[in-house]
Amino acid sequence: MVTYSSTRGDKHKYTASEAILQGLAPDGGLFVPDHVPGLDRSLEELAGMDYRSVAYEVMKLLLTDYTEEELRSCIDAAYDDKFDTGEIAPMAEAADAYFLELYHGATIAFKDMALSILPHLMTTAARKNKIHNEIVILTATSGDTGKAALAGFADVPGTRIIVFYPKDGVSPIQKQQMVTQTGNNTFVVGINGNFDNAQTGVKKLFADKELGEWMGEHGLQFSSANSINIGRLVPQIVYYVYAYTRLLKEERIKSGDLINIVVPTGNFGNILAAYYARRMGLPVAKLICASNENKVLFDFFKTGTYDRNREFILTSSPSMDILISSNLERLIYHICGDDADKCRSLMEQLAASGRYEITDEMRERLDMFEGGFCDEKKTLRTIEDIYGSYGYLIDTHTAVAAGVYADYRAGSGDDTPTVIASTASPYKFTGSVLAAIDPDYRSDDDFDKADRLSEISKVPIPSAVKDIRNAEIRHKTVCEIDEMESVVKNFLEA
Ligand SMILES: *Cc1c(COP(=O)(O)O)cnc(C)c1O
Numbered sequence: 001m002v003t004y005s006s007t008r009g010d011k012h013k014y015t016a017s018e019a020i021l022q023g024l025a026p027d028g029g030l031f032v033p034d035h036v037p038g039l040d041r042s043l044e045e046l047a048g049m050d051y052r053s054v055a056y057e058v059m060k061l062l063l064t065d066y067t068e069e070e071l072r073s074c075i076d077a078a079y080d081d082k083f084d085t086g087e088i089a090p091m092a093e094a095a096d097a098y099f100l101e102l103y104h105g106a107t108i109a110f111k112d113m114a115l116s117i118l119p120h121l122m123t124t125a126a127r128k129n130k131i132h133n134e135i136v137i138l139t140a141t142s143g144d145t146g147k148a149a150l151a152g153f154a155d156v157p158g159t160r161i162i163v164f165y166p167k168d169g170v171s172p173i174q175k176q177q178m179v180t181q182t183g184n185n186t187f188v189v190g191i192n193g194n195f196d197n198a199q200t201g202v203k204k205l206f207a208d209k210e211l212g213e214w215m216g217e218h219g220l221q222f223s224s225a226n227s228i229n230i231g232r233l234v235p236q237i238v239y240y241v242y243a244y245t246r247l248l249k250e251e252r253i254k255s256g257d258l259i260n261i262v263v264p265t266g267n268f269g270n271i272l273a274a275y276y277a278r279r280m281g282l283p284v285a286k287l288i289c290a291s292n293e294n295k296v297l298f299d300f301f302k303t304g305t306y307d308r309n310r311e312f313i314l315t316s317s318p319s320m321d322i323l324i325s326s327n328l329e330r331l332i333y334h335i336c337g338d339d340a341d342k343c344r345s346l347m348e349q350l351a352a353s354g355r356y357e358i359t360d361e362m363r364e365r366l367d368m369f370e371g372g373f374c375d376e377k378k379t380l381r382t383i384e385d386i387y388g389s390y391g392y393l394i395d396t397h398t399a400v401a402a403g404v405y406a407d408y409r410a411g412s413g414d415d416t417p418t419v420i421a422s423t424a425s426p427y428k429f430t431g432s433v434l435a436a437i438d439p440d441y442r443s444d445d446d447f448d449k450a451d452r453l454s455e456i457s458k459v460p461i462p463s464a465v466k467d468i469r470n471a472e473i474r475h476k477t478v479c480e481i482d483e484m485e486s487v488v489k490n491f492l493e494a
């Protein structure tokens with residue numbers, strides 16, 4: 001049995017389903033498992049399984065209060081023909097690496113890997129725990145979580161979903177995806193601020209006791225679809241195990257061989273899932289954390305100091321435009337030796353001064369991490385190079401990872417087989433991707449650019465893009481950061 005408790009000292013132990021329902025611990029901390037169980041199937045056995053079966057074998061170890069029937073039915077409902085490939089997460093070889101394509105779901109970013117199952121895990125959790133309140137999913141998005149969560153929760157009985165996105169901080173396609181969302185239980189709001197403002201605002205609403213009471217009186221309770229929810233994190237561990245076992249099945253590696261994993265990182269959720277996969281026994285050497293110009297994590301790995309006091313830069317990889325990487329708190333907790341008091345004190349320093357410094361002892365426990373960053377110019381050049389040399393089209397986020405990996409490999413001489421998490425379809429960031437491979441094309445319309453990109457690359461336009469081209473705009477609300485609470489209350493009272 002794995003139980004969950006807060007990174008900040010609240011000693012109460014929660015089951016997995018309780019932690020998924022709550023999202024965030026009452027003291028503002030994140031839920032962490034009391035221990036990380038090892039895989040109980042051999043890598044060879046897992047290599048013989050399909051995505052769903054691997055998902056079950058991994059998730060059963062961490063979501064221990066779900067029955068086998070419950071878990072399998074959640075998995076079956078999630079990983080079905082919403083994905084445009086039966087493999088769910090196929091791999092492509094290019095540029096001395098394996099690109100693990102995590103963008104074949106309904107909203108064409110890797111967020112679908114977890115958010116297509118989270119609504120099922122959550123409604124199952126509500127049933128198990130005899131919750132009769134309506135569950136209100138409150139989410140901040142840097143662009144991709146919002147749409148994936150909306151798609152997952154739209155018209156799910158017993159739930160409503162509210163998404164806050166930075167009004168000027170997402171790509172045109174991302175924005176169109178969100179503002180055209182259907183479903184009577186959905187509400188999308190642009191804020192005049194950046195992602196950090198949105199995320200901090202949402203965390204405040206979660207921690208607001210009075211608002212919590214108001215919710216209770218109205219038969220409502222909050223939960224989160226952000227990667228702070230362990231119901232996001234656990235499904236993300238699956239695809240790293242899956243990737244390894246595919247390489248094994250295709251005889252590109254032998255069982256037990258080490259691999260490296262490169263992850264384009266923002267909120268530190270995706271790479272944290274890889275860290276947990278490693279702790280579960282997956283043979284992983286380096287975890288390479290790739291940042292864009294908002295390189296707060298690169299600096300952290302280099303110096304041991306986390307310092308968000310810097311300019312927030314809008315880049316062509318907006319889903320990584322983040323200076324407060326929430327999930328890093330879980331890693332901090334673990335490298336403190338699972339010491340919640342130490343972790344809380346560092347998080348208090350972060351809240352008060354925007355920075356903290358870890359001890360040498362903690363730094364030693366980070367030796368499997370390698371940080372790198374890729375600036376705007378190199379990101380576009382990487383898209384161009386990989387398309388030019390291999391005919392393989394990647395998006396801007398994946399290009400940050402590929403650019404960092406190229407530098408790492410050249411600098412270290414490390415030629416360990418490497419998996420790069422490919423986190424979005426190039427069609428989600430059409431403007432930037434097209435600018436990299438056809439800089440002379442002129443249009444103000446991202447859908448025209450999608451046509452052009454498809455004409456050149458012969459990669460078909462995903463239906464997720466075609467379907468929203470002429471869709472009705474249903475969400476026009478915009479608010480200031482300090483209006484988030486009243487906006488939420490107005491929607492819930494309506
Ligand atoms: C969310 C996102 C990331 C960053 O993932 P984190 O888990 O926040 O580190 C990278 N790329 C894309 C396309 C994303 O949507």
